[in-house]
Amino acid sequence: MYKRMLLPVDGSPPSERAAALGLALAKRLSAAVVFVHVIEPHRYRELRDNQEALERARTVGKALLEQWARKADQAQVACLTQLTSTQPEGRPGVAEALMDAGVAHGCDLVVMGTHGRTGLPRVLLGSVAERMARLAPTPLLLVRGDGLESTLFRRILVAFDGSAYSELALQHADALAGALEARLSVVYVVPDLTQLYRSAGRAWMFTDQAQLQTRLAQEQAHLRKxxxxxxxxxxxxxxxxxAVHTVLREAGRHLIGERIRQVAEEEQADLIVLGTHGHTGLRKFLLGSVAEDVAQQARQPILLVRNPAALTHPDASHLPPPGER
Incomplete structure (x- = not known):
């Protein structure tokens, strides 16, 4: 399973919540953690002197890392800390700094907090999670700041559609459920062909509406099978x-993401696992897609598993499925 987790911390409530969950998960999995704080002097704009703002940012960051190092020591979890910056060597942003730290320390999971106001475009530290999902070679566990009470996962739901992306998500969900002795539910949502035909402009192919409905009913039954x-x-x-439980659900006139959320509530899931394409980043994948609704509305933490073949970062290594190290 996961051996070393990257836990970005910035002192905000969502960050604190995610770090606490990550630390508890690491203890359960006998994993190590790496707490990373990215220095951002612009947060101290009230200080007119740039050097003074930088020193203040460093002081706050060091204190925050020391605090979490003590918590890790109390939990008897192996811990490393790193204070880094977006400024040296022309590094463009927080996500890149975190990704570099994760790769340098060999982390195989990132646990981050999200504000949860309007979905992932409004994540902790700006749009960090979007860039991490596009660049990082690891799964990304997002913990909402206003979601369910953070506990170790007892009921895990994975969305599956037979694609290579969902296949990898299934492997991670299965391995995590085994490590945590959690119940695993696998959901497949049957798309509504009526909506698909109309959105694709194919309804015109049938001048007889009765013929159209008959054809749709036949194909819908085939999709269910x-x-x-x-x-x-x-x-x-x-x-x-x-324990593995399967759930087949018709989309009907609902979004597939909405159905996934409904099943998550019915199954009392405390974690949702989703596969991502990863070709152009999380924002491209989410907007207008199944995961957008899940990420924006679900109360549960969400584990996003990228397709390793789609990695674009030159230093990223392809990670095998968990348990095959």
């Missing part, structure tokens, strides 16, 4: 989770 088969095969590939 296909979904049942996909779920059956997915459950068979879960070899670590102590």
């Amino acid at each position: 296909q979904g049942e088969l996909i779920l059956h095969e997915a459950a068979g590939r879960c070899t670590h989770a102590p």
Whole structure:
């Protein structure tokens, strides 16, 4: 499973909540943690002297890291800390600084907090999570600042559609469920062909509405059967989770993401696992997609698992599925 977690901290409530959850998860998995604070002097704009602002930022950052190092020591979790900056060597931003730290320390999971006001475009430290999802070679666990009470995961839900992206998410969800002895639910949402036909402009192909409805009903039934088969095969590939439950749900006139959220509530899931394409970053993947609604509305933490083949960072190494190290 995960061996070393990157926990960015900036002192904000969402960051504190995510770091606490990450520390508890690391203890349960016998993993090490790396607390990283990125110095941002612009936060101290009231100080007119740039050097004074920089020193203040360093002082606050060091104190924050020392605080979390003590917590890790009390929890008996191996810990490293790093104080870094966005300014040296022309580094463009916080996400890049965090990513460099994660790669340097060999981290295989990032745990970050989100404000949860309007979804991922409004994440902790600006748009850091969006860039981390595009650049980092690791899964990203997002913890909402206003979500469910942070506890170790007992019920995990993974969205599965048979694609390579969801297959990798299934592997991570299964391994995590096994390590935490958690119940794993696998959900497949059958898309509504009526909506697909209309959005694709294909309804004109049928001048007879009765013929159209008959054809749609036949194809919809085929999709349901296909979904049942996909779920059956997915459950068979879960070899670590102590209990696996499959859920087939029709989208109907609802968004697929909405259905996933509904199932998460019904299953009382405290973690949702989703695969991402990762070609152009989380923002591209989320906006107008299934995960947008899940990320913006779900109360649960969300584990985003990228496709390793889509990594774009030159220093990123391809990570094997958890448990195959």
